[in-house]
Amino acid sequence: MGTLIQLEQVTKVYGRGHAAVNALDRIDLTIERGEFVAVMGHSGSGKSTCMNILGCLDTPSSGTYRFGGVDVGALSRDQRALLRRHYLGFVFQGFNLLNRTSAIENVELPLIYRGIPIRRRREQAAAALAAVGLSGWEQHTPGELSGGQQQRVAIARAIVTDPDVLLADEPTGNLDTARSREIMSLITRFNQERGLTVIMVTHEADMAAYARRRVDFLDGRIVTAAEGPGAMAKGPQKAPTT
Amino acid sequence: MIWETYLLAQRAIRRNALRSTLTVLGIVIGVAAVITMVTLGSGATAQVTSDIAKLGSNMLQVRVGQGFHRGGGARGAATPFRMADVQAIEQQIHGLQGVAPVSSSGMQAIYGNANWSTTITGSNADFLVVRDWPMARGRIFTESEMRAGQAVCVLGATVQRRLFGDEDPLGATIRLGKIAFRVIGVLGAKGQSSFGTDQDDFVLIPLRTLQRRVAGNTNVGSIMVSAMDGVPTEAVQTDIERLLRERRNIAAAQEDDFHVRDMKEIIDTLTGTTRVLTALLGAVAAVSLLVGGIGIMNIMLVSVTERTREIGTRLAIGALERQVLLQFLVEAVVLACFGGVIGIALGLGAAALAAHLLAIPFIFNPGIVSAAFLFSALVGVVFGYFPARQAARLDPIEALRYE
Ligand SMILES: Nc1ncnc2c1ncn2[C@@H]1O[C@H](COP(=O)(O)OP(=O)(O)OP(=O)(O)O)[C@@H](O)[C@H]1O
Ligand SMILES: [Mg+2]
Numbered sequence: 001m002g003t004l005i006q007l008e009q010v011t012k013v014y015g016r017g018h019a020a021v022n023a024l025d026r027i028d029l030t031i032e033r034g035e036f037v038a039v040m041g042h043s044g045s046g047k048s049t050c051m052n053i054l055g056c057l058d059t060p061s062s063g064t065y066r067f068g069g070v071d072v073g074a075l076s077r078d079q080r081a082l083l084r085r086h087y088l089g090f091v092f093q094g095f096n097l098l099n100r101t102s103a104i105e106n107v108e109l110p111l112i113y114r115g116i117p118i119r120r121r122r123e124q125a126a127a128a129l130a131a132v133g134l135s136g137w138e139q140h141t142p143g144e145l146s147g148g149q150q151q152r153v154a155i156a157r158a159i160v161t162d163p164d165v166l167l168a169d170e171p172t173g174n175l176d177t178a179r180s181r182e183i184m185s186l187i188t189r190f191n192q193e194r195g196l197t198v199i200m201v202t203h204e205a206d207m208a209a210y211a212r213r214r215v216d217f218l219d220g221r222i223v224t225a226a227e228g229p230g231a232m233a234k235g236p237q238k239a240p241t242t
Numbered sequence: 243m244i245w246e247t248y249l250l251a252q253r254a255i256r257r258n259a260l261r262s263t264l265t266v267l268g269i270v271i272g273v274a275a276v277i278t279m280v281t282l283g284s285g286a287t288a289q290v291t292s293d294i295a296k297l298g299s300n301m302l303q304v305r306v307g308q309g310f311h312r313g314g315g316a317r318g319a320a321t322p323f324r325m326a327d328v329q330a331i332e333q334q335i336h337g338l339q340g341v342a343p344v345s346s347s348g349m350q351a352i353y354g355n356a357n358w359s360t361t362i363t364g365s366n367a368d369f370l371v372v373r374d375w376p377m378a379r380g381r382i383f384t385e386s387e388m389r390a391g392q393a394v395c396v397l398g399a400t401v402q403r404r405l406f407g408d409e410d411p412l413g414a415t416i417r418l419g420k421i422a423f424r425v426i427g428v429l430g431a432k433g434q435s436s437f438g439t440d441q442d443d444f445v446l447i448p449l450r451t452l453q454r455r456v457a458g459n460t461n462v463g464s465i466m467v468s469a470m471d472g473v474p475t476e477a478v479q480t481d482i483e484r485l486l487r488e489r490r491n492i493a494a495a496q497e498d499d500f501h502v503r504d505m506k507e508i509i510d511t512l513t514g515t516t517r518v519l520t521a522l523l524g525a526v527a528a529v530s531l532l533v534g535g536i537g538i539m540n541i542m543l544v545s546v547t548e549r550t551r552e553i554g555t556r557l558a559i560g561a562l563e564r565q566v567l568l569q570f571l572v573e574a575v576v577l578a579c580f581g582g583v584i585g586i587a588l589g590l591g592a593a594a595l596a597a598h599l600l601a602i603p604f605i606f607n608p609g610i611v612s613a614a615f616l617f618s619a620l621v622g623v624v625f626g627y628f629p630a631r632q633a634a635r636l637d638p639i640e641a642l643r644y645e
Contacts, residue, residue: 057558057638078562085560092642096555100257110559112246157559 004197005054007030012049012220023049025220026085033164034048036191036198038195038208040218047201048169049092050217055167057078057089066179068164080231085113089158091168095150097157104138107157114161128160129153132186134221138221148179155183158189164192168200172207184210243571247565248451254545254578262424265541266581268534269621273582273614279590279594281518285602286592287513294509299606302475303503304331304465304482320499322461325449327610330489335481337473340371343449347456351445352417353405360401361444362418363426364452370429372468380412380427391450398399399431399442418445421455424597437479475504520619522544531617534581535625542574542629552631554641567634574626575619582618587613 021047029069030036034131039047052058054167056072057080065072067087071182084090089110097106107125116124132152141173145172158166167189172180188210190202202208216224256260306320325561328343345364350357367382369375378399387394395418402411411425432441453460469478479502486500546553555565559570590606595606 017250045608055558057642081560083388085556088560090558092555092558096558096642097553098552101253109556113562113565114562115555118246190307 003030004032004033004035004068005063005199006031007050007053007060007064008064008066010044010053010060010065012053013061020035022220024060025222027222028155029215031197031199032106034191034195034197035213036188036211037200038211038214039199039201040205040208040214041201043219046220047217049220050169051169051199053202054084054165055090074165079109085110086161087164089161089166090155091151091158091166091171092208093173095142095147095154097150098152099143100141102139102141102222103145103153104136105140105162106153110161111186114205116201124160125156131159132156133182145222148176148182151175151179151183155186159196163196165197166198168198169204170201172202172204179208180204180207244568247569247572248576251576254573254575258545259630261541262580265537266577266584267619268537268584269578269581270534270588271458272527272529272531272534273585273618274589275530276524276614277586277610278593279520279523279527281590281605281607282517282596282602283523284605285597286515288601288605290512290516291509294505294512300471300473300475300577301468301505302467302469302479302482303508304467304500305503306464306500307468308501317544320461322525323465324460324502327486327489328462328465330485331467331482331541334485335467335478337470337478339470340368342366342368342372342466343450344369344466345449345457345461345464345465346444349419349456350407351401352549353411353414356405356407357538358401358404360398360550362452362456363444363446364449364456365446366449369446369466372466374468375432376430378428378430380425382427382607383445388448388450391448392453393421393423393451393455394426395444396427396429397403397425398429398446400443401443401445402428402442414555418447419456422577423447432612447478449496479504487625516599531621535621537577538574538578538622539625539629540576542570542626543632545573546570546629546633549633550636550641550644554644555635557636557638563634567630567638570630571626573624574630575582575622578618578622578626579615585618588613589614 007027007029010024010027010029010184011022012020014023024084025046027050029050039050049058053060056067056075058079059073064223065208067083070083072083075083098109104122104125107128108121111121111124112160126135127139129135133158134149134152137145137149140149142153146152151174155168155171158168165185172183173184184207187198187200191198198211200207201212208214215222306322306325323343326342330342332338332341342365345631347362347364348361349360351360352358363369366388367385370377370382377396382396383392383394393417397411398480399403403413405485411428414425415422416425417423427441431448434440449462466479469475469480482502483498487498490499492498556566556569557563590611594604
């Protein structure tokens with residue numbers, strides 16, 4: 001399959017002087033193509049920071065990040081945008097759907113930037129919504145959808161471009177257990193059927209159990225990198241969501 | 243991509259319909275003002291031009307003194323024309339339809355109890371030819387009446403109405419000042435000139451009579467000349483200039499102390515005033531466009547702040563900096579153009595109404611309409627650029643976290 005993501009001694013410092021915070025402290029992490037990785041850890045342990053770097057939204061203060069062999073730190077702002085556009089799909093911590101914009105138009109958004117003509121865009125967006133079980137909800141705006149439905153629209157938007165990697169920051173954070181299960185089986189299906197590489201932040205061991213590998217963060221460092229579903233039988237305590 | 247961006251902008255604008263409308267009000271008013279002013283201005287100009295053309299486009303006026311473009315300087319000092327000059331023009335200039343010497347004087351006209359203050363114009367029968375003026379009743383003076391300087395007069399329509407009302411004026415005797423005149427004719431009515439003066443408010447008498455009995459001299463105030471059809475007025479003008487320079491002994495190096503004006507020059511002078519006024523009002527309108535532009539900038543900055551998360555999302559999903567820039571720029575331009583279109587419609591409507599009320603022609607000027615449209619688009623670009631750049635430069639992470 002080959003290595004897709006490689007972090008070497010990655011450090012991220014916020015602020016300077018006395019106020020400086022080492023959000024990430026010399027992280028090493030390698031992720032292969034097609035993996036399903038759960039990222040866990042206390043609130044403030046650096047998970048989102050790490051996801052931002054993996055998602056090429058941010059660059060490390062020091063250390064190197066290679067995506068598909070390319071040194072992301074050496075890329076320009078626009079080059080990173082193109083990399084995100086063509087290889088990455090995001091499910092943000094707070095959905096970040098566009099208000100007063102229909103579900104299908106939200107899902108179409110990444111296709112617009114890929115320059116796909118409207119007809120095909122509509123079809124692909126409708127297919128993505130169908131894949132997350134939202135056929136018939138195309139014209140509803142986020143305000144008219146439940147939390148779970150919004151989350152599924154966000155997932156549809158992330159996978160509509162058929163990306164190489166899905167980065168999901170607490171995709172089930174606001175959902176009840178039944179809805180969370182639905183979302184997780186959806187993501188698992190994409191991982192298995194399409195070979196989508198999934199990196200998912202979660203606070204819940206139940207959800208992490210869907211992943212094939214688990215990475216634990218503690219104060220900006222990776223403490224375990226466990227393999228297999230059995231490894232997370234005793235996860236860390238559930239931390240409150242920020 | 244541009245079309246997509248346009249649709250996107252349109253949707254963003256419609257999402258805040260009320261606010262968008264208020265935002266573009268400045269532009270609407272500015273554009274409407276420009277369109278109204280310019281349309282009315284060109285209507286007024288056309289009106290003046292056509293009025294003067296009605297005087298006869300083949301008419302020339304010869305006056306003592308210098309042209310009023312040059313300040314009219316030494317008019318009082320220059321020798322006035324005499325009848326000999328008029329005769330010289332009649333005899334030596336070819337291609338003329340008529341030559342009418344004109345002198346005027348303000349005077350009181352009295353008939354019975356009726357009393358009207360008017361102008362007395364001394365001229366000859368050619369006056370009617372040169373001014374293309376029909377007689378309503380009666381006749382114009384004869385050759386012998388003119389030569390003898392008899393006390394006969396032809397009434398302008400207004401004077402006739404004021405003094406006689408429904409009574410028949412022909413053969414009646416009126417007094418102009420202290421002198422009694424016999425009415426031999428009435429002129430047809432021409433109505434108001436474009437400068438608002440009543441053209442029919444005068445009494446026409448033989449020039450000789452005016453010179454002898456009223457002015458007490460042999461001066462001729464000005465000479466009106468009309469060229470025959472097909473004879474260029476420029477040629478007539480240079481001929482007259484040459485003749486008069488000779489007669490008045492003006493040395494080659496000296497400037498003329500008289501002036502021949504053709505109608506084009508008169509039109510230019512009069513429309514010049516309208517044009518200055520139009521330009522002035524246009525400048526005021528441009529200021530209101532500027533204010534409109536600042537309004538757009540303000541609202542676009544608010545919009546960028548409000549939509550920070552949206553911008554963050556777009557950037558994260560793979561929008562390039564310049565695509566976000568373009569999105570907000572297009573939004574500002576669409577907004578401004580929308581204001582421009584409303585302003586154009588409003589301005590044309592107001593101009594049509596005002597033209598109707600002022601009884602001047604409504605002239606649709608496609609040049610100014612497209613200029614106004616382009617200008618509002620430009621306002622959108624200029625004032626939308628800063629907020630758009632603000633949006634494009636946002637840090638996606640910061641923008642996504644923005645509450
Ligand atoms: N933009 C920033 N400026 C300053 N400090 C920051 C910034 N972003 C994150 N931090 C700090 O970096 C540390 C790691 O934050 P991060 O968001 O990665 O935590 P997290 O693991 O995602 O927590 P949570 O589970 O609550 O989402 C925290 O101490 C946080 O205060
Ligand atoms: Mg987080």
